[in-house]
Amino acid sequence: ADGSLVPAVKTTCPYCGVGCGVSGVVAQARSLAVSGDVAHPANEGRLCSKGSTLGATVGLEGRLLSPMIGEREVGWSEAAGLVARRFSQTIARYGPDSVAFYVSGQLLTEDYYVANKLMKGFIGSGNIDTNSRLCMASAVAAHKQAFGADLAPGCYEDLDLADLVVFSGHNAAWTHPVLFRRMEAQRARGQKHVAIDPRRTDTAEVADLHLALAPQMDVRLWNGLLADLIGRGAIDRSFIAEHVNGFASVEAELAQADQSPAAVAADCGLDLADLQTFFQMFADTPKTVSLFSMGANQSAQGVAKGLAILNAHLATGRIGKPGACPFSITGQPNAMGGRETGGMANTLAGHMDFAPDDVARVARFWGAPKTSPKPGLKAVDMFEAVHDGRIKAIWVMATNPAVSMPDAGRVREALAKCPFVVVSDCMADTDTMAFAHVKLPALAWGEKDGTVTNSERRISRQRALFPAPGQAKADWRIIAEVADAMGFGDAFSWARPASVFREWTRLTAFENLSRTLNLSGLVGLSQADYDELAPVQWPVGADRLGTPRLFTDGRFQTPDGRANMMPVASKGPATACDPAFPLSLNTGRIRDQWHTMTRTGLAADLWRHAPEPFVEIHPEDAAAVGVTEGVLTRVQTVRGEAVAIARLTDRQRRGGIFMPIHWTKAYAPSGRSNTLIAPSVDATSGQPEFKHTPAWVRAY
Ligand code: SF4
Numbered sequence: 001a002d003g004s005l006v007p008a009v010k011t012t013c014p015y016c017g018v019g020c021g022v023s024g025v026v027a028q029a030r031s032l033a034v035s036g037d038v039a040h041p042a043n044e045g046r047l048c049s050k051g052s053t054l055g056a057t058v059g060l061e062g063r064l065l066s067p068m069i070g071e072r073e074v075g076w077s078e079a080a081g082l083v084a085r086r087f088s089q090t091i092a093r094y095g096p097d098s099v100a101f102y103v104s105g106q107l108l109t110e111d112y113y114v115a116n117k118l119m120k121g122f123i124g125s126g127n128i129d130t131n132s133r134l135c136m137a138s139a140v141a142a143h144k145q146a147f148g149a150d151l152a153p154g155c156y157e158d159l160d161l162a163d164l165v166v167f168s169g170h171n172a173a174w175t176h177p178v179l180f181r182r183m184e185a186q187r188a189r190g191q192k193h194v195a196i197d198p199r200r201t202d203t204a205e206v207a208d209l210h211l212a213l214a215p216q217m218d219v220r221l222w223n224g225l226l227a228d229l230i231g232r233g234a235i236d237r238s239f240i241a242e243h244v245n246g247f248a249s250v251e252a253e254l255a256q257a258d259q260s261p262a263a264v265a266a267d268c269g270l271d272l273a274d275l276q277t278f279f280q281m282f283a284d285t286p287k288t289v290s291l292f293s294m295g296a297n298q299s300a301q302g303v304a305k306g307l308a309i310l311n312a313h314l315a316t317g318r319i320g321k322p323g324a325c326p327f328s329i330t331g332q333p334n335a336m337g338g339r340e341t342g343g344m345a346n347t348l349a350g351h352m353d354f355a356p357d358d359v360a361r362v363a364r365f366w367g368a369p370k371t372s373p374k375p376g377l378k379a380v381d382m383f384e385a386v387h388d389g390r391i392k393a394i395w396v397m398a399t400n401p402a403v404s405m406p407d408a409g410r411v412r413e414a415l416a417k418c419p420f421v422v423v424s425d426c427m428a429d430t431d432t433m434a435f436a437h438v439k440l441p442a443l444a445w446g447e448k449d450g451t452v453t454n455s456e457r458r459i460s461r462q463r464a465l466f467p468a469p470g471q472a473k474a475d476w477r478i479i480a481e482v483a484d485a486m487g488f489g490d491a492f493s494w495a496r497p498a499s500v501f502r503e504w505t506r507l508t509a510f511e512n513l514s515r516t517l518n519l520s521g522l523v524g525l526s527q528a529d530y531d532e533l534a535p536v537q538w539p540v541g542a543d544r545l546g547t548p549r550l551f552t553d554g555r556f557q558t559p560d561g562r563a564n565m566m567p568v569a570s571k572g573p574a575t576a577c578d579p580a581f582p583l584s585l586n587t588g589r590i591r592d593q594w595h596t597m598t599r600t601g602l603a604a605d606l607w608r609h610a611p612e613p614f615v616e617i618h619p620e621d622a623a624a625v626g627v628t629e630g631v632l633t634r635v636q637t638v639r640g641e642a643v644a645i646a647r648l649t650d651r652q653r654r655g656g657i658f659m660p661i662h663w664t665k666a667y668a669p670s671g672r673s674n675t676l677i678a679p680s681v682d683a684t685s686g687q688p689e690f691k692h693t694p695a696w697v698r699a700y
Contacts, residue, residue, distance in 0.1 A: 010037050012452055012460040013051040014106065014445035015594045017330030018042055018178050019454025020051055021535065024446070024465045032058050032446065032465060040535055042156060042454055048177035049592050049606060056603035058446045058466065064428035065470025068439040076471060076481065083395070083438055084485030086420045087123070090393045096125035096372070100382050100391045103343055104399035105132045105332025108450030108462060110500040111475035112334070114492065115397065116342040116349055118479055119376075121368035122488045126354070126376025127391070129345040131399045132335040133379040134406075135294065137685035138302025139328035140339060140347075145303070145566050146310045147551070148558035149351055149516040150339055154289065154325030155456040155537065155548040159183050161323030164285040167195045168218065168309060169295015169691070173202035174591040176293075176329055176455075192285070194278055196221065197295060198586060199616075199658060200651035209277055212653050214269035215584040215692045219301055220257075220570035222308035224264030225279055226315055227254045234283035239317030243554040246565035250311055253567030267570075269653075282312070287323035294331060294588060298690040300574035302682040307566045314563050320551035329455045336453035340517055340538075341504065345376035346686075350508050351517045365510045367491060378686030380406065380679045387414035395422040397475060398442060400596040402431035403664045406677035406688040409640050424478055427598045431665050431672075441472040445599070448474060450497045453538070457547075460535040476500055498530035516557050573692045574680035577655070581637060581694030583621065584656040587673050588690075593662040601667060613644040613671025616658040617697060622648050625698055632700035635659065637693050639678055643670040643700055657697060661690075 006025050013020040021040020025033045032055040038045035067079035090098050101119050103112065112130075119128040143150045156179065159165065165183055172180040180203065183191065195204035196211045196218065204210040213221055229235050230251065240247050257263075261279065265272040282288060290313065296305040309326050318324035330336055342349035352358035354375055363371035377385055383405060385391040394415075405411040415421055415435035423436035426444035433439060449464045468474075473481075476497065483492040494500045502525060509520040521540035525533065536546035555561040577584055592609035594600040601607075615635050617627060627633050633646040635657065644659060652658060663671035680689045 009463050009465050010461070011463040011465065012333065013047070013054065014333050014462070014599070015050045016176055017332055017335060017455040018176050019333060019452060019458060019460055020047055020178055021460065022047065022051060022054065026465050030059055030466065031055070040460070042456070042458060042535070043178045046178045046181060050594055050600055053603040053605050054445070056605070057599045059602065060469055061602070062427055062429060063444070063469060063472070064425060064439055064441040065472060066441060067471060070437065076473070079438055079440060080481040080485050083422050083482050087393055088486050090420065091123060094392060096123050097127055097376070098391060099123065099125065099393045100127035100377065100386070101395050101397065102379065102382060102399065102401060103128060103130045103338070103397045105130060105135065105335040105338055106398045107338065107475055108334060108448055108452060108497070109337035109341055109504065110450040110497045111479070112338045112343045113341040113349065113500060113504045114476040114479045117366060118483045118488070118492070120342060120348065120372045121363070121366040122370065122483065122491065124370035124372050126345050126372045126374055127382065128343065128376060129379045129382055130338045130343040131379070131401070131404060132332060132338050133344065133686055134298070134404065134688060134690070135331040136297060136328070136335045136339065137344065137378070137687040138297040138299065138682055139292065139306050140344070141303045141685040142306030142310060143328070146307060146314065146564050147556045151516055151550050151557065152328055152455065152457060153319050153550045154327045156182065157548060158289050158323050158325055158327065160186055161287060162191060162289040163287040163323065164192045164194065164281055166282070166288065166290040167193065167197070167203050167207070168290055168292040169197060170291045170293035170329060171197065171201035171203045171588070172291065175331070175589050177591070179329070192281060194281065198653045198656050209274060209281070211270055211274060211278060215586065215656060216299055216301060216573040217268040217570065218296060218305045219308045219568055220264060220267050222305070222312055223254055223257070223568070223570060224259050224261065224275070225282060226250070226308070226312050227259030228261065228279040229283055229312065229315060232283055235315040236317030239554070240315060243556070243562055244314050244565055245560070245562045246567070247315065250565045250567045253569060256569065286318065288318055289324065290326045291329055292326070293329045295691060297687055299687070299692070300680045300682050300689045301571055302687045303684045304568040307568050311565045311568070314565050320549060320554065322549070333454070334452040336455065336457065337451065340453060345378050345382070361511050365507055380681050380686060380688060383411045383414050386418050392418070393420040394418055395424070396432055397424045400430045400432045400598070400664070402435065403596045403672055404661070404674060406674055406690060407639050407679045408672060408674040424475060426472065429666065430596065430598060440478050441470060442475050442478065443468055443472050447472065450476070451501060451533070456537060458535050458537045461533050496527070498525065498527050501525065501530060574689050575678060575694055577694040581696050582655070583695045583697065585635065585637060585676060585693045585695035586656055586658045586691050587661050587677065588658065590660045590662065593660070595662065596664045597662050597667060610660065613642070613660065613663040613668050613673070614647045615644040615697065616647045616649050616652045618650060618652045618654045618656070619648045621654060622646060627697055627699050634698050634700050635676060635695055637676040637678065637695045639693070640675040642673055642676055657695060
């Protein structure tokens with residue numbers, strides 16, 4: 001008002017795994033103007049519709065601003081004391097595995113680190129899992145098998161340099177729009193795009209080639225590609241000889257099936273000429289990046305899909321080179337940070353597994369002799385254990401499993417009968433909050449202060465633009481207060497997020513504990529350095545310059561330094577369609593909403609894209625059951641029923657339907673699609689098969 005310039009605060013978008021830099025200017029209380037941060041390497045000033053409407057989501061309507069026990073507002077000491085007492089009593093009576101934390105890729109790395117330290121180190125259970133289980137777990141397992149550690153080899157610059165980009169189950173135009181724009185810009189110089197997706201998504205619509213494969217046939221397709229590359233002599237035998245194990249066993253596995261293009265095309269439901277065009281493009285293009293995301297990961301064969309993609313790149317030596325890599329794109333803003341700090345039930349902090357030496361080292365670092373010696377329950381198993389009573393107290397942080405888990409109706413049943421449910425969230429009225437015995441108010445984006453890691457391993461700061469409203473606190477601080485009330489205060493006594501970050505980075509360098517995720521260059525950052533931390537890609541050595549690209553020397557993180565090609569066989573969907581449920585239900589995001597809409601639902605502009613839940617169906621399938629455009633339509637599976645508006649489109653493959661994942665009780669409870677999803681999971685990763693559930697539809 002006085003004409004003085006308000007300084008912009010540089011922070012990071014809270015939505016997808018692109019991790020765009022945002023420049024925010026607070027005009028007045030709870031009013032914010034945002035623009036893309038031109039200095040952030042992930043987006044160079046661009047923002048998508050979600051990022052550019054962040055200013056409309058920072059109001060206080062709907063916020064949880066006070067701790068609550070039942071419907072009674074209480075102070076922090078009473079709330080934290082009750083949580084500590086009930087968890088301690090449950091552990092004393094039933095053991096540490098009778099409690100669990102279910103956390104979120106929305107948490108900052110500091111939050112994740114503290115939650116993991118409390119559960120794995122001081123409670124002594126592995127029962128902490130993250131909603132990244134629903135998103136990334138299959139890629140994590142594939143990376144570990146092939147590379148020896150959960151390492152994403154490439155960087156966004158590779159997307160600029162590639163001559164061919166393969167989108168494998170990845171509708172980047174909607175899910176990672178800023179990256180997609182970046183690649184679109186490269187098409188002017190001749191970059192080619194191939195989209196592998198049952199739906200003709202916006203990404204597929206403008207691609208040079210769209211392969212609308214049958215559901216869950218990705219392994220068949222990628223194995224067929226590898227067989228074709230071998231057949232035409234388009235693999236890199238010297239790279240394999242020097243750097244790769246397992247090629248012979250993969251060849252032997254390929255020989256178990258007819259890998260002729262005609263057979264592969266028939267099994268995948270593809271046009272033979274299109275398939276051969278793809279094989280030729282891949283063979284001819286050394287600078288190929290294969291992006292894979294939820295369409296690959298969310299499958300009972302998710303790990304095999306990832307490995308089949310990695311096999312094609314390892315066999316051709318297309319890894320660790322500019323413009324050439326397999327590239328798992330994360331869904332959430334800090335899915336990667338959770339993987340780093342041990343937010344998954346089957347990993348320890350610093351990318352360690354539960355090998356006895358690693359458990360002992362982490363326990364020494366924490367001074368926590370009770371550190372869990374074994375993994376905990378993964379998300380689907382965790383809620384099943386809540387349902388059958390093995391888990392008697394659960395704390396859900398910054399996520400909404402009553403909507404987002406598969407078979408979400410059963411998850412709601414589990415939470416309803418759980419003896420003690422704690423939910424910490426910034427919003428007061430989510431589907432999950434309805435089951436909370438204790439509600440803990442957490443900071444929202446714009447108030448939080450800490451770090452996140454995006455898909456290219458780039459650590460960026462989220463910085464606070466507003467003071468904490470009401471009694472809301474940072475997640476790491478809430479967890480530390482409960483830990484203190486449980487008697488672990490000495491190990492949870494940080495004053496600020498920079499202190500947590502310093503401890504976390506020391507852990508990555510402790511006794512050379514983390515060979516892959518070394519942040520030694522960030523150890524001992526001063527508060528000022530932490531405040532000013534510029535985006536940097538891990539590993540971070542003494543020069544603090546970071547590491548854009550991994551495996552450039554052909555050495556991997558396995559004991560012998562060689563990558564592993566792993567034989568994988570195509571199995572198709574976990575549950576086949578049948579006459580009662582003849583359609584394959586596929587679920588996913590839409591362009592302008594995020595997860596369960598607790599934030600994006602606040603931005604009026606974002607509703608224009610899709611104002612109500614819908615089901616996409618091919619016109620011929622719709623005609624067969626009397627469904628017409630725009631009618632209310634019942635979608636049913638063996639797990640439940642949802643109601644949505646029919647959208648008839650030939651972008652949908654015949655025999656398949658698509659529903660978005662976002663709708664909740666606040667906006668349209670009958671549109672909650674995850675109520676329909678069977679909890680079939682990948683046996684290794686535990687990731688559910690969100691992309692295929694047998695279903696039928698009828699006009700309502
Ligand atoms: Fe960038 Fe993703 Fe945020 Fe869009 S949602 S601005 S692409 S980080």
